Amino acid sequence: MGRKRAPENAALPKGMIFNKKSNTYYLRLHGQRDIPLGKTMTEAFRNFYNYADINFECHTMHDLIDRYMKEISVTKSEATHKSNLSAVKHLFKRFGHMNPTMIRAKHAYQYLDLRAREGAPVRANREFALLSTIMSHAVRWGMITETPFHGIIRNPEKPRDKLVTNEEIAIFLKFCPRWLQLYIALKLATGLRQTDLV
Template sequence: MIARRKTNLHLPPRMYLYEGKRKPTYYTITIHNERINLSHDLREAKRKLLEIEEGRPIAGTISELIERYMKEISPKKAPKTHKDEISNSKFLLDVFGKMNPVDLRPVHVAKYLDKRAKVAPVRANREKSLLSHIFTMAMRWGIVDANPCKGVARNKETPRDRFITDAELASFSEYAISTGETGRLLAEVARLAYLTGQRRGDLLKLRLDQITDDGILIIQGKTRAKVLIQWTVSLRDCVSKLRASPRPVQGMFLICTKKGQPYADAGFKSVWGNVMSAWCDLGNERFTFHDLRAKAITRMIEDGRNASNLSGHAGDAMINKVYDRRAVKKSKAVE
């Protein structure tokens, strides 16, 4: 049985008063026995308590800041980035949501990275990047004067170095083809990914009207870059086989189901995962679809070609960090 309030009878349920030396502070206690200061002003305190009880972001908190960012900024990004930010923002809300933005300090961000590093160090870096961009926007909106994420070192990441050999790609494709019609399509999509060096999401959305006389025009969802992949004999052969796959006469997409619909990312990942797992059960080493992009870019670098034209990156920093999978970097002598 809950005890009846004997003092401060004018306060609403679950609101309490602390009489400080200079001014009173109204606060509440959550079901987790966590104290949340509401305000020094009773009217403002009542409003914030109502927001908490209704599950709405509290005005003037990082929770409200994140909500604004997720409504105004995140949806303008690539669909996958937006989806990732929705997931990452939940972790930030749990830890920082009730804080005032001006109270967040670099030490808080550092402790967050340290704690998350024990479970998911790489993902913690992505969450920190999101928090940093949120505060960059908060500076623009006039909410804060500085970004507390600046200067806080990220968790150490080990770059992925898996390189798919030509023999491995041929072996996987041969096995995929042996599994049936869907496997044959999968093998050609893997081949297309290597020949073009493009991301899975951009290939799955590739429309037939993007196939031109000059090549394949890719509009990258992540960078918004336009990349024209010019024709080679191998690329023409690959596209011809994909166009010959079962499809309605009026189908719009190069890679599609028998009904002419584009593959959903989750659906394609499932098909890829099943075939890859079966191939690995034969004693082969697993590789990801994204490793095909790295193979293409590495091949470009080895041939002395400009890999950024293929990848769509503005500079070489990301290429060198993520996509260059050469085990040994070779260079000729100066003279």
């Protein structure tokens, strides 16, 4: 039986470690030197999933999330992939040790309630959406027979109750750098989403 993972590595994918001495994340492959992945967790996750030879069997949610991030998330837009990288840190921590066949609707509700108590109810909804998508892929990959998340009621989200006026935009533009002024002018002229504009 292998050694228990250090606390700083417990929420990381298999093969990724954090070296506190160098303040760097590494990929540890059997029989090879550790490969540096980056100083920040976001950079480390992005580099970790770029290694095509990482292919773990999915016995736990940790493995399933790994596979989704390596095979599916990297094909999404950069903004979506970056959002996924942020979300999976929480999913690893709460679901990583579980078997995908044991996940039930009650676990989703417990997660949504827990994250709401932590002060992130809306973020919890986004994280749950990713988890639901991952479980749908688990069905597709033959790991489970059906997704357990039908009809889940998410945390309430308060819609915006005020639109920004032209006068407020004019005042804001006076304090913006030139590139942001041009961006806002283009946004107002086209009405395109941020991802389309970028």
